[in-house]
Amino acid sequence: MRIIVGISGGIAAYKIPFLIRLLKKNGADVKCIMTPSAKDFISPLVLSTLSNNPVGIDFWNKETGVWNNHVQYGEWADLLVIAPATANTISKMATGACDNLLLATYLSMRQKTLLVPAMDLDMYQHPTVKRNFEQLSSDGLHILPAESGELASGLFGEGRMAEPEMILKKIQEILDVKPLLLGKTILITAGPTHEAIDPVRFIGNNSSGKMGFALAKRALNLGAKVKLICGPTTCVLEHDSLEIIPVITADEMLFNVQAHWSTSDIGIFSAAVADYKPAKMEVEKIKKSDAPLQLTLVKNPDIVQWASNNKSAKQLTVGFALETNNESENALTKLLNKKMDIVILNSLNEKGAGFEKDTNKITIFDSKGATKIFNLKQKSEVAIDIFDHIIEYSK
Numbered sequence: 001m002r003i004i005v006g007i008s009g010g011i012a013a014y015k016i017p018f019l020i021r022l023l024k025k026n027g028a029d030v031k032c033i034m035t036p037s038a039k040d041f042i043s044p045l046v047l048s049t050l051s052n053n054p055v056g057i058d059f060w061n062k063e064t065g066v067w068n069n070h071v072q073y074g075e076w077a078d079l080l081v082i083a084p085a086t087a088n089t090i091s092k093m094a095t096g097a098c099d100n101l102l103l104a105t106y107l108s109m110r111q112k113t114l115l116v117p118a119m120d121l122d123m124y125q126h127p128t129v130k131r132n133f134e135q136l137s138s139d140g141l142h143i144l145p146a147e148s149g150e151l152a153s154g155l156f157g158e159g160r161m162a163e164p165e166m167i168l169k170k171i172q173e174i175l176d177v178k179p180l181l182l183g184k185t186i187l188i189t190a191g192p193t194h195e196a197i198d199p200v201r202f203i204g205n206n207s208s209g210k211m212g213f214a215l216a217k218r219a220l221n222l223g224a225k226v227k228l229i230c231g232p233t234t235c236v237l238e239h240d241s242l243e244i245i246p247v248i249t250a251d252e253m254l255f256n257v258q259a260h261w262s263t264s265d266i267g268i269f270s271a272a273v274a275d276y277k278p279a280k281m282e283v284e285k286i287k288k289s290d291a292p293l294q295l296t297l298v299k300n301p302d303i304v305q306w307a308s309n310n311k312s313a314k315q316l317t318v319g320f321a322l323e324t325n326n327e328s329e330n331a332l333t334k335l336l337n338k339k340m341d342i343v344i345l346n347s348l349n350e351k352g353a354g355f356e357k358d359t360n361k362i363t364i365f366d367s368k369g370a371t372k373i374f375n376l377k378q379k380s381e382v383a384i385d386i387f388d389h390i391i392e393y394s395k
């Protein structure tokens, strides 16, 4: 979850540090934007320290001269939650006013917005405020109603901002986030491996790492800790619960899998590991000559096989089978031979599936005898299907 917490100027802003900590604990990345008057209620330093990100307040940072790009904020986030949302901010949102960074970000957001109001009871009941709520609700905003209780004015009634736990629950509901893997550690191998021939050449393949990174993102969204051991790739992903371990060769990948396997619950082996490596790497660049060049290749270790041979009763191994012929038969042979719990077949014969593509078409086979065939989908959606199956299988 990538969440922007937008804070407007109300006393309930004192609850926002608790909300940020709760979001972070549940695996979210958080950025804060404050309206100028919110600074009177809570220090930006508290918010930047807890969120581990700079806080956006003005359109440009007067000290650094850096522009706070509201469009980039909107593109980054999965959800904008405005808490506390004051009557003033709600009114501006309902009319499209745009006189601060938070409102500009709201207007630029294509993702969903959650409004968490907080105000005095008579303000909350005022027909103007109610009209604004109706407007925003029909604009498609999610609204978490205020609760009843003691208010800052000393009065008692409806207007208290919902508690951070309720806000988190609502966010998870809106984003359809089920922290089903909370407390679990998922080890994922991704990308190609490069096996050096000499200082400037290597044996490799066209794997982009996209499937492995999509799997990592899904695991993080499900609340897991992820160790992503990946070969050379241009993919990027940042998250507090993610450890990326970059490697080059199959031997390095195996070494890191061995170091992290005993503390992992599930291993997903999506890397396209080079099956062979040169018997020896030449120290100097190989010069060309007229004679044919012969390379002697030796077999690389099989990483998923090692993990399967060394798994406890509680651990699962999930592998891929990339096939061009006899697809199902070969995938099932790999499931058996590599003692995997689940194998995901992707066939290079399917249009839109395979290396470097953003889409994939898979069939899942598992050791309990289940087979599931899926349509061509975005790799992010394929990752959802894979984790749905893993969770179902582990029940």
Ligand code: CTP
Residues within 6 Å of the ligand: 189, 250, 269, 270, 271, 272, 273, 274, 275, 300, 301, 302, 303, 304, 305, 318, 319, 320, 321, 322, 323, 334
């Ligand atoms: N794999 C691995 N280590 C290797 C080779 C493969 O961990 N040295 C893993 C892959 O990450 C994948 C599964 O094994 O999860 C199957 O990989 P694939 O390339 O389809 O099969 P191979 O075992 O390499 O067999 P072949 O190339 O002959 O099809």
